[in-house]
Amino acid sequence: MEIAAFTVDRAYLKEGEMMGLPVVAFEEVQNEYPPDEYKMFIAIGYKNLNKVRTQKCLEARSKGYELATYVSSKISSWGDTQVGDNCFILENQVLQPWVKIGNNVVLWSGNHLGHDVVIGDNCWISSHVVVSGNVTIGESSFVGVNATIADHVKIGRECIIGAGALINRDTADRQVYIAKPTEIYRLDSPNFERMIGLSK
Numbered sequence: 231m232e233i234a235a236f237t238v239d240r241a242y243l244k245e246g247e248m249m250g251l252p253v254v255a256f257e258e259v260q261n262e263y264p265p266d267e268y269k270m271f272i273a274i275g276y277k278n279l280n281k282v283r284t285q286k287c288l289e290a291r292s293k294g295y296e297l298a299t300y301v302s303s304k305i306s307s308w309g310d311t312q313v314g315d316n317c318f319i320l321e322n323q324v325l326q327p328w329v330k331i332g333n334n335v336v337l338w339s340g341n342h343l344g345h346d347v348v349i350g351d352n353c354w355i356s357s358h359v360v361v362s363g364n365v366t367i368g369e370s371s372f373v374g375v376n377a378t379i380a381d382h383v384k385i386g387r388e389c390i391i392g393a394g395a396l397i398n399r400d401t402a403d404r405q406v407y408i409a410k411p412t413e414i415y416r417l418d419s420p421n422f423e424r425m426i427g428l429s430k
Contacts, residue, residue: 340358
């Protein structure tokens with residue numbers, strides 16, 4: 231698959247070229263790159279709990295585009311993973327058997343998805359997240375770096391699971407979980423080294 235062009239809403243169109251390729255207004259993209267000849271990928275972050283990206287996917291589909299999915303060749307999978315459209319799955323994932331990934335999902339680098347995990351549409355899973363077996367993550371949720379979700383947990387829709395959080399029971403919709411930051415130790419680094427015998 232090769233990139234033919236970029237598109238952006240006309241209000242944000244500042245230049246007609248990027249990386250040597252054309253940039254066209256989204257409102258007119260179908261005229262220059264018709265959907266029966268081209269696919270589209272919506273490359274937008276998790277702003278507003280993925281709602282901006284989700285809306286653009288709906289608009290692209292309404293124009294008739296099939297949405298492309300990227301899966302890195304550097305993942306570990308049993309080969310039975312189901313992946314929807316407009317997904318972006320980066321390297322070093324461990325995807326155990328019977329994993330189902332919905333549409334418009336981003337899996338950043340180095341996550342572990344246990345057996346029978348179901349990730350709903352429009353989610354964003356950051357790096358080094360551990361999702362244990364038989365977990366369901368509800369639609370439009372965000373899971374931060376190094377979060378851990380225990381076996382048989384159901385995460386509700388539109389939840390925010392912060393970096394380093396541990397979730398070991400079901401959540402309701404739209405709940406937010408923030409792990410406490412590590413506290414500053416009472417000694418500075420030279421005094422700490424002296425205390426543990428690393429320096430004199």
